[in-house]
Amino acid sequence: MRRRLVKDVIKGQSVLTLPPEATVGEAARRMKASKVGSVIVVAGGGVTGIFTERDALFRVLAAGLDPEATPLAKVMTGSVTTVAADSTLLDALHLMHEGEFRHVPVLQGGVPIGIVSIRDALGNELEDFRHELQRKEELTEIVG
Numbered sequence: 001m002r003r004r005l006v007k008d009v010i011k012g013q014s015v016l017t018l019p020p021e022a023t024v025g026e027a028a029r030r031m032k033a034s035k036v037g038s039v040i041v042v043a044g045g046g047v048t049g050i051f052t053e054r055d056a057l058f059r060v061l062a063a064g065l066d067p068e069a070t071p072l073a074k075v076m077t078g079s080v081t082t083v084a085a086d087s088t089l090l091d092a093l094h095l096m097h098e099g100e101f102r103h104v105p106v107l108q109g110g111v112p113i114g115i116v117s118i119r120d121a122l123g124n125e126l127e128d129f130r131h132e133l134q135r136k137e138e139l140t141e142i143v144g
């Protein structure tokens with residue numbers, strides 16, 4: 001299948017969510033156990049943030065914060081770009097490119113049901129994406 005839908009990509013995935021009060025240390029252990037690179041932070045049934053391995057490195061480790069004393073609320077990104085389950089993986093890739101991040105939570109009825117990461121796109125979509133970017137660059141050159 002050339003254009004995969006995100007709901008097919010995340011099939012069978014269990015979504016990792018934690019409340020904003022959870023510590024970075026707890027998040028890191030859960031990420032390790034689940035072998036994932038991000039946590040969706042939820043509060044009141046909705047998505048309130050995202051915390052990724054990059055945040056652990058830049059906002060915690062590099063900043064000299066204590067992971068066991070730092071709540072996710074302090075170091076997460078609060079404004080989260082999400083994608084609907086019926087979107088294509090290519091749509092999600094465009095969002096990642098524009099937002100300069102590598103994870104996009106998938107929502108169904110406002111509830112997170114999974115997360116797509118750049119790693120999910122190592123097949124056909126990456127090729128399509130490269131072509132589209134190239135076309136965009138060519139058009140920008142023509143238009144100025």
Ligand code: AMP
Nearest residue numbers: 050052054077079080081101102103104
């Ligand atoms: P990443 O490349 O996914 O590890 O994330 C790079 C930065 O973007 C980190 O500060 C993340 O918290 C943030 N980030 C990751 N995914 C998203 C997203 N879907 N919406 C908004 N910010 C994000």
